[in-house]
Amino acid sequence: MDSNTIFNIHDEASFETVTFQTFQHQFENNQTYRSFCDLLYIHPSDITKIEDIPFLPIQFFKSHEIVSNKHSIQETFTSSGTTGSTTSKHHVTDISIYEKSYRKGFEYFYGNIENYVVLALLPNYLERKGSSLVYMANDLIKRSKQSESGFYLHDLKELTTKLIQLDQQGKKVLLIGVSFALLDLIETTQFQLKNTIIMETGGMKGRRKEMIRTELHQQLCEGFGVAEIHSEYGMTELLSQGYSKGNGIFKTPPWMKLFTRDPEDALTIQPNQKSGGINVIDLANINSCAFIATQDLGKIHHNGTFEILGRFDHSDIRGCNLMVY
CATH class of the missing domain: 3.40.50 (Rossmann fold)
Known part of the structure; x- marks a missing residue:
């Protein structure tokens, strides 16, 4: 895929088009993500809306190599972590x-x-x-x-x-x-x-x-x-950022979108205004995984802005740990 397509997104329709293309690409080229989808019995032919796309638990970046092409790794970003803990590794094959x-x-x-x-x-x-x-x-x-x-x-x-x-x-x-x-x-x-x-x-x-x-x-x-x-x-x-100019209300750039999932059922996306686990679509992650279930707790508002309310504890994301560790 041409990365310029990602940064030329200007409306909901173009976001959805690129999102479906990205999912197809990563399903076919990301071994870890493909295995995760297979365990959930989800195939691209089953996906009718972007909320149906599986979100990979963020812990996979600690236990697996998350890459969607065979290019050499140009940069590896690592999380800070506490002493002795396993850190996340984000392998970047195109730093540009x-x-x-x-x-x-x-x-x-x-x-x-x-x-x-x-x-x-x-x-x-x-x-x-x-x-x-x-x-x-x-x-x-x-x-x-x-x-x-x-x-x-x-x-x-x-x-x-x-x-x-x-x-x-x-x-x-x-x-x-x-x-x-x-x-x-x-x-x-x-x-x-x-x-x-x-x-x-x-x-x-x-x-x-x-x-x-x-x-x-x-x-x-x-x-x-x-x-x-x-x-x-x-x-x-993530390779994209959201920003807040005050009151803890964040906005995302056009190539990034957030959802909340049900805290008791990790595979269910909730309507706006309900607090739950934060799921992120970051299309800049074209060469790793663009669909991530984070351990942040938050709320999405009707205008697409969001708040971060806290974090899940160390029990990991319930119902979604099929392959982790």
Whole structure:
């Protein structure tokens, strides 16, 4: 399939057409996904609507090689995981598709990256190899073409000075950071930012106690002196991201769509407004698997926006663990 088709999707009809093509391609070329479909006795001829397509449990990225072609692997992204745990591996055979996805996705929601100074506060991600978030942030920093853009590991003092200086100069700043590091930053300084977007990527990574989103965002709003906290919804197993510009309400680019499944019956897709397990169609995953049942709990609204409400526990996705481990 031509990846340009994915990024030219402009309406529901074109999304469905490309989705059916992608399912057919992955059914025929992804050995793990084909085996999963076979165990469910589902064949492309059985599929009449996109909700009927099987969603592969995300744990398969820990236990199987999820690829849909025979091309050489250009990049392998890995999840952070806890010490001693099995990490997910997303093998990418065409890195240009990932680059196109996050570049077009960012532009779709925020405009030209060259309009921003990009500051990245991602200490735990920078301290390991294989982070898709660091890959994206590094590329956005370079493409911003702003000399002040860059990563900050532990030098919060330098970041504070830079942030205040840039904001006072009236420059548009995007500060993208992991939750615990953003909290560390506001404990050192009380900011009053007027031209800066604060974007959290989630995760305390064992550095702080977990917090519900409203509590986290309230603290960050007060600490940075801003009205809203933006968020990015992404993961190792996806090559696209959803974005929230406030209140935890996310939107997806046109080549990405979310559903919720029944928590008690993993193969049943629920109507909108009901909370359940998040299933993702990410058509940028053309060379791995575009249909993923995540371990996130959420709700889809009638206009296609969504909220993330939490995560399932370690019991895995009930009724859908036919091949895992």
